Amino acid sequence: MATTLYHEPVLLAETLAHLNLEPGSVIVDGTLGGGGHAAAILERAAPDGRLIGLDLDSDAIAAAADRLQSFGDRVQLIQASFRRLDDVAAELAPTTIDGIVLDLGVSSYQLDEASRGFRFSPGAESPLDMRMDGVGGPTTAANLLASLSVEDLEQVFSEYGQLPGSRRLARAIVARRNSEPLETAADLIDLIGGLGIGRGRRHNPATLVFQALRIAVNDEMGALGDGLQAAIRVLRPGGRLVVIAYHSLEDRLVKRTFRQAARGCTCPSEWPACTCGILPSFEILTRRPIGPGPEELERNPRARSARLRAGTRLEAA
Ligand SMILES: C[S@@+](CC[C@H](N)C(=O)[O-])C[C@H]1O[C@@H](n2cnc3c(N)ncnc32)[C@H](O)[C@@H]1O
Incomplete structure (x- = not known):
């Protein structure tokens, strides 16, 4: 594994602000990577906040375990897809989940590690693998x-x-x-x-x-669709969901899923009255997606396409 920085966390201050962290918060980081967001979350939720971290990639789990060691038993890491959030919540989580963060796509480590085959620099003799979990996909x-x-x-x-x-x-x-x-x-x-x-x-x-x-x-769009629905389901009322997307397809799916959950009713718009009875389960907190500012772009050009959207689970759902 690379000894250089595994991955620079993107839109970190904005993520922390939207998670609304307090001491004791229980947060799921569904895309742990090198644990950059996770470490900042644990610091902000000190002294007793907990973090459940998921990643498909065993290299990410190992890097994050190393980085988060000092937080001791406030951290639980699992190699799993965030599309399994329902199962993970049922198995591990406490009665409440206060926040979930999904920082989509691949990490700098995965991009830079030639053996994973994500790299597209000319002359790269890396195999065309591209499985996020490195082996089992x-x-x-x-x-x-x-x-x-x-x-x-x-x-x-x-x-x-x-x-x-x-x-x-x-x-x-x-x-x-x-x-x-x-x-x-x-x-x-x-x-x-x-x-x-x-x-x-x-x-x-x-x-x-x-x-x-x-x-x-990696069936990324299927995983994102399932993961977003599951995330809204498992959050406690008032809990926060923060999603960072890196291309328009992902961002569009996040926007649509948020809007549908905020609307509730799935009846066709031309129907005179609602017959489905589905209530809104979500309130959108970001009217427009948030991108990186000039300072972050200067420091980390890979943040260029990042778009953050956030919302909160509603009581009525
Ligand atoms: C952009 S990186 C996250 C970086 C992390 N926030 C940090 O600060 O280091 C995305 C990570 O999500 C993981 N990932 C992608 N799809 C996933 C999925 N469906 N379930 C779990 N992890 C996934 C990738 O393996 C990668 O490590």
């Missing part, structure tokens, strides 16, 4: 590239990467794999470069392709 990026149809590959690139030329790339991958498999990041980057797609655009096309594959490999 169902499939790797190389498996997807070797097995999906042209249509399915196109859908992954267009939906999760918004990549111009998605169909051309999908076709080129299928043509290439018939003679030679795509196994390393360099194989894929060379193929993308040779097609000239997305040239001159704001985002490097390889960045978009790698993002799309990572989202598909």
Whole structure:
């Protein structure tokens, strides 16, 4: 594991402020990473606040265990997905959960650690793995590239990467794999470069392709949808949920889920009266998403795309 800083926590002051921490607060950090947010939460909730930390990645659990050692039995760490928050709450948590933080995506450690295959720098001989949990996930990026149809590959690139030329790339991958498999990041980057797609655009096309594959490999949108619903369910009334998203797909899903929970009723808008009887379960605290200020961007350019949204669980639900 890298000895340098595992991950610089993003929008830290804003996260702490929206969690509304007090001594004794019980907080779930669903995306522990290197434990940066977690350490600050534990300090703010001293002397007896507790933190339950989840991460899919065993490297993250090990790094956070090291970093949070001094907090002793105020910390419990579990290698699990935040989409299992209901089970985790039932197994571990006390009667109340006062706050939940989800800081989505990958950590700097995961991006920088070549063996994980998230890296898209030219010439990278890293394997096309991209599983968040490093070992146990169902499939790797190389498996997807070797097995999906042209249509399915196109859908992954267009939906999760918004990549111009998605169909051309999908076709080129299928043509290439018939003679030679795509196994390393360099194989894929060379193929993308040779097609000239997305040239001159704001985002490097390889960045978009790698993002799309990572989202598909880890079913990130499915996990986020399940995790947000579970988070709202398990919070105590008045408890806080803070979510930091790093691309528009994630942020849109957070915004929609918050709005639906704040609305309650799921009846079609053209119906004259509500028949579902579902009450609002959530109040949105951030009218607009909060991004990093100039000082944070100067210190940590990787915070560039971060968008924080927060809300509170309502009594009536
Ligand atoms: C941006 S990092 C979090 C960094 C952390 N807040 C810190 O201060 O160090 C995101 C982390 O979430 C983890 N992760 C992503 N999806 C997850 C999921 N569905 N369940 C649990 N952890 C997940 C990743 O493995 C990664 O370690």
